[in-house]
Amino acid sequence: MKEKLKICVATNNEHKVGELRAIFNGYDVELYSLKDLNIVVDPEENGKTYAENAYIKAKATSAFTSIPVLSDDSGIEIDALGDHFPGIYSSRYATKNGGQEVTNKMLVEKCASSKARFIAHFVLLNLEKGSRHDFEGIVNGKVSSTIEGKGGFGYDPIFVPDGYDVTIASLSPEEKNHISHRYRASIALLEFLKNEKYI
Ligand code: IMP
Numbered sequence: 001m002k003e004k005l006k007i008c009v010a011t012n013n014e015h016k017v018g019e020l021r022a023i024f025n026g027y028d029v030e031l032y033s034l035k036d037l038n039i040v041v042d043p044e045e046n047g048k049t050y051a052e053n054a055y056i057k058a059k060a061t062s063a064f065t066s067i068p069v070l071s072d073d074s075g076i077e078i079d080a081l082g083d084h085f086p087g088i089y090s091s092r093y094a095t096k097n098g099g100q101e102v103t104n105k106m107l108v109e110k111c112a113s114s115k116a117r118f119i120a121h122f123v124l125l126n127l128e129k130g131s132r133h134d135f136e137g138i139v140n141g142k143v144s145s146t147i148e149g150k151g152g153f154g155y156d157p158i159f160v161p162d163g164y165d166v167t168i169a170s171l172s173p174e175e176k177n178h179i180s181h182r183y184r185a186s187i188a189l190l191e192f193l194k195n196e197k198y199i
Contacts, residue, residue, distance in 0.1 A: 004030040005199050007124070008037055010061035010071035015153040020072070022177050023186045028199040032067070039064040050075065050088055050121035051134060058125040069125045070189075074181060076155045078107065078143060080114035087119070090155065104147050104158045112145035116159060120181040122189055133192065137184025141168075152176055 009017050009031050017033045024031055034041065043060040047053040054073035062069045075090035086093035097103040122135040141161040149157050149169025156169035161179055168176050177183050193199045 002028060002199075004028045005193065006030050006032065006067045008032045008034070008039070008061060008065050008067050008069045010034065010041075010057045010069050012042060013153075016072055016074075016182070019173075019177055019180070019182050020070075020186065022173060023183050024190070027190055027193075029190075029193070031070075034061065037065055045073070045088075047073075047088070050119060050136075051123065053088055054121045054123040054134075055125075055132070058123045062125050066126075068127045071123050071125075072120055072182065072185070073123075074118065074120040076116060076118050076159065078111050078114050078116045080111040080143070094154070100154060104155065107143055107155075107158050108145055108147055111143045114143045116141055116143050118155075118159065118181040120185040122185045124189065127198065133189075135185045135188040135192070137181040137186070137188065139179060139181045139184065 005028060007029055009020055011017060012034060021031055039061060041060050043056050045053040045056055047056055050073040054071045058069045058071035075087045077084050077087050094100045094103040097106060117138055117140045120137045124133045127133060139161050141159050144158050144160045144167050147157045148167040151171060151173060152169045157167055159168050161168060
């Protein structure tokens with residue numbers, strides 16, 4: 001039997017690891033978190049794009065492991081806040097505004113119905129020594145007019161995906177993991193791994 005492909009997920013965000021594990025379930029890939037590998041790394045994300053930040057995280061992590069490293073830089077873009085904003089600053093934007101709950105409350109008041117999207121950029125490093133592969137996933141939608149739902153994390157309670165009339169946080173984890181930006185980037189990655197016979 002072919003051995004599963006081992007990949008280290010370069011994030012300290014347990015929500016992301018959980019979602020990726022659920023999405024990759026059933027494929028010949030074994031995901032290890034930083035915690036599983038006892039890796040402590042938290043580099044400054046001072047890039048100007050999702051791709052740069054994802055690379056910074058993957059590169060810093062790859063110093064601690066010889067298996068391929070996958071990192072996800074993601075964020076929400078809300079048209080009413082300006083071009084691609086908060087985007088790569090999504091996490092810092094929530095912190096700066098007093099935390100995620102306060103920020104979500106402010107956003108439903110200020111930006112209800114604004115077009116928005118979630119973006120996930122993946123960098124996979126060292127599939128072969130020194131190699132780099134990038135994958136991206138986007139889910140379009142709008143900001144809701146109220147905070148809704150208990151699932152997911154971050155901006156999920158205020159984001160209504162196109163084709164739905166409830167927020168992502170109101171969906172089951174299985175439903176989120178079939179439409180999310182992270183799911184779309186993961187499918188692109190898994191297709192690549194299958195086509196190239198890594199799995
Ligand atoms: P990162 O860890 O630097 O990629 O920050 C991503 C930030 O974007 C998170 O802290 C969340 O605020 C937001 N974000 C990314 N993906 C999601 C998601 O699936 N749901 C809700 N918020 C997300």
